Amino acid sequence: MAAIFNLSHHPSYAHWHFFQMSVPNVIVIVVMLVVFAIAILVRLPGAER
Amino acid sequence: MKADDERYREWKGGYRSYDLVKEASIALGIVLAIAVVLTILFSSPDEKSSTVQSWARSDPVDFVTTATRELDGSSASGRYGPPYNHASGSVQHAWFLHPQRWLGVSHPVNNPEDFVLAPLRAITGQPGLQSAVGTYESASANQQTAWTSAYEKGLMKAKVAAGNSISVPAGKYGPLPAMMTSLLSFAQGGGLDGALLASRQFYQTDYTKPLLFMADSAGGVALANRAMAEHLLGTQWGMMNETGSYPGQVWLWLYTFWYQVKPFQGHNADLLVLLVMGALSLALVLIPFIPGVRDIPQWIPVHRIIWRDHYRASTG
Amino acid sequence: MSTTSWTARVRERAVAALPPDKLLPDKQPSYVTSGIYIFGVLSLASLVVIIASGSILALKGPAWWHFTGVGHFFNSIHLWSVELFFFFMVIHLWGKYWMAAWRGGRARVWITGAVTFLIAIPCAFTGYLSQQNFDSQWISTQAKDAINASGIGAFFNVLNFGQMYSYHVFLLPALVVAIVIAHILLVRKHGVVPPFEPRELKAKVAATEPPADAESRS
Numbered sequence: 001m002a003a004i005f006n007l008s009h010h011p012s013y014a015h016w017h018f019f020q021m022s023v024p025n026v027i028v029i030v031v032m033l034v035v036f037a038i039a040i041l042v043r044l045p046g047a048e049r
Numbered sequence: 050m051k052a053d054d055e056r057y058r059e060w061k062g063g064y065r066s067y068d069l070v071k072e073a074s075i076a077l078g079i080v081l082a083i084a085v086v087l088t089i090l091f092s093s094p095d096e097k098s099s100t101v102q103s104w105a106r107s108d109p110v111d112f113v114t115t116a117t118r119e120l121d122g123s124s125a126s127g128r129y130g131p132p133y134n135h136a137s138g139s140v141q142h143a144w145f146l147h148p149q150r151w152l153g154v155s156h157p158v159n160n161p162e163d164f165v166l167a168p169l170r171a172i173t174g175q176p177g178l179q180s181a182v183g184t185y186e187s188a189s190a191n192q193q194t195a196w197t198s199a200y201e202k203g204l205m206k207a208k209v210a211a212g213n214s215i216s217v218p219a220g221k222y223g224p225l226p227a228m229m230t231s232l233l234s235f236a237q238g239g240g241l242d243g244a245l246l247a248s249r250q251f252y253q254t255d256y257t258k259p260l261l262f263m264a265d266s267a268g269g270v271a272l273a274n275r276a277m278a279e280h281l282l283g284t285q286w287g288m289m290n291e292t293g294s295y296p297g298q299v300w301l302w303l304y305t306f307w308y309q310v311k312p313f314q315g316h317n318a319d320l321l322v323l324l325v326m327g328a329l330s331l332a333l334v335l336i337p338f339i340p341g342v343r344d345i346p347q348w349i350p351v352h353r354i355i356w357r358d359h360y361r362a363s364t365g
Numbered sequence: 366m367s368t369t370s371w372t373a374r375v376r377e378r379a380v381a382a383l384p385p386d387k388l389l390p391d392k393q394p395s396y397v398t399s400g401i402y403i404f405g406v407l408s409l410a411s412l413v414v415i416i417a418s419g420s421i422l423a424l425k426g427p428a429w430w431h432f433t434g435v436g437h438f439f440n441s442i443h444l445w446s447v448e449l450f451f452f453f454m455v456i457h458l459w460g461k462y463w464m465a466a467w468r469g470g471r472a473r474v475w476i477t478g479a480v481t482f483l484i485a486i487p488c489a490f491t492g493y494l495s496q497q498n499f500d501s502q503w504i505s506t507q508a509k510d511a512i513n514a515s516g517i518g519a520f521f522n523v524l525n526f527g528q529m530y531s532y533h534v535f536l537l538p539a540l541v542v543a544i545v546i547a548h549i550l551l552v553r554k555h556g557v558v559p560p561f562e563p564r565e566l567k568a569k570v571a572a573t574e575p576p577a578d579a580e581s582r583s
Contacts, residue, residue: 003092004091007091007092007295008293010278010280010293011293013280018309021286025296028299028452036401036456039399040351040355040401041354043400047399055470057469059469059556060394063395064392067393069391072403072406083445084445088441093440095437095498096498096499098498131519139513148516149516151516254526254530260505260506261524264506272502272503272506281507287507291500300451301486319510334480334483346463350561352560356396359395360563
């Protein structure tokens with residue numbers, strides 16, 4: 001089953017000193033941090049002020 | 050501290066209505082939807098396996114070199130140690146801890162026999178081959194070593210010849226050229242993959258032998274070169290990565306981090322990293338009991354954001 | 366009430382710890398307003414999708430997904446739901462850490478949660494080994510060195526597909542599910558951890574507290 005975006009190619013890598021991480025992994029980590037920040041800022045639906 | 054902690058045991062304040070089953074159902078729907086969307090957008094990786102056949106065909110010189118090292122026990126798995134044999138090339142320890150030695154040889158592998166001699170003996174209709182195998186087996190250990198050492202030197206100058214065979218400069222190799230010609234041909238025909246797998250019984254699910262053989266590849270042809278191209282080597286933080294551009298195992302970041310740091314780059318790196326990560330994992334589980342670490346949430350009050358409505362209502 | 370019947374004793378202990386309105390409550394404390402509180406149930410939902418998609422893969426055996434589009438589809442659902450499981454679970458862990466959710470006798474809730482995370486990792490690892498492709502070949506031949514160095518390789522052979530598949534499809538998921546059930550029941554039993562009481566609030570509460578001889582409900 002063909003995907004809409006073909007991820008079979010080599011990714012780019014982010015380098016910082018000896019840290020080396022694939023860009024997809026960096027994206028996952030950044031999204032996690034952003035989602036965590038949003039989660040602690042927003043309220044549950046139905047929660048009163 | 051205990052008395053202080055007791056006041057948090059039970060909430061004596063107000064409640065509001067809440068539908069737990071509905072929330073769980075909605076969460077299930079959301080997760081399923083996200084998983085389906087990601088599947089449609091990106092699918093999942095499936096890089097085909099390497100085989101002994103593909104290895105023998107793509108680099109016959111490397112294949113024969115590796116097979117010769119299996120014969121004289123100088124391959125990586127031949128020199129490994131427990132759980133495969135009694136060597137010590139890959140045996141690790143940390144201070145007084147020698148768990149690899151203590152647990153012993155539980156999955157014995159006989160490299161010359163399993164990877165070369167037994168498969169060759171199974172080839173029928175080639176009396177010249179069986180004679181060569183017999184010559185090798187009946188020679189003294191010193192003679193066998195002399196042949197394999199000379200052949201390995203010759204293989205460094207070997208070239209790929211007609212029909213994807215190899216041609217090695219002349220030398221005192223004894224029966225090895227005849228043996229290796231047959232083994233190479235057997236491997237290139239696909240027979241060796243099956244022969245390495247089906248040994249003790251008809252049904253097999255244990256790939257120890259073919260995988261060790263491929264991992265022994267002298268130039269990393271069978272597996273390591275592919276892995277390097279995909280950034281899966283330890284030095285490339287490979288433990289976190291996936292083939293292609295897929296996100297990998299991000300949660301292994303701290304595990305693979307240690308391998309990049311000085312004290313963990315020696316012979317005993319694996320055991321040392323496991324011990325450190327074991328200790329840190331235990332610490333994670335026991336955070337409620339670790340002074341300092343358990344108090345950070347009070348000192349850095351992220352909770353003021355989480356419970357800001359409650360604090361506003363309480364002080365208002 | 367019988368004191369000798371094991372069944373009655375188990376029943377009475379269970380009902381005392383988790384009466385129906387605690388097991389399936391329809392109200393929650395008023396301080397549960399933040400979006401961070403959804404990550405536990407999102408982690409649980411991810412686990413359900415993992416098990417459902419994994420069960421479909423198990424129905425057709427380990428080779429199926431390489432040769433059919435439908436099989437590859439369910440393999441992809443399985444992979445992405447695993448990524449989502451770790452994604453939501455780690456955010457849930459971050460939230461619970463900053464809330465110091467082990468307070469008020471809730472240490473076992475934290476412990477079961479942390480252990481779930483730690484057991485999910487080898488469960489995912491055996492999943493990678495069960496793929497029967499290049500990934501499995503590389504991961505197994507690399508991981509064997511650490512596993513062997515620790516002595517675990519003596520009884521856990523990562524190069525043995527059959528053994529790894531058994532761990533992945535049955536043994537480790539059963540363990541994960543058992544610990545998750547314990548975790549959820551402990552949350553239901555102890556309730557969601559109340560907020561920290563800041564000093565100003567403590568002083569205000571102390572000033573309005575009833576006299577020391579008044580009864581307090583347990």
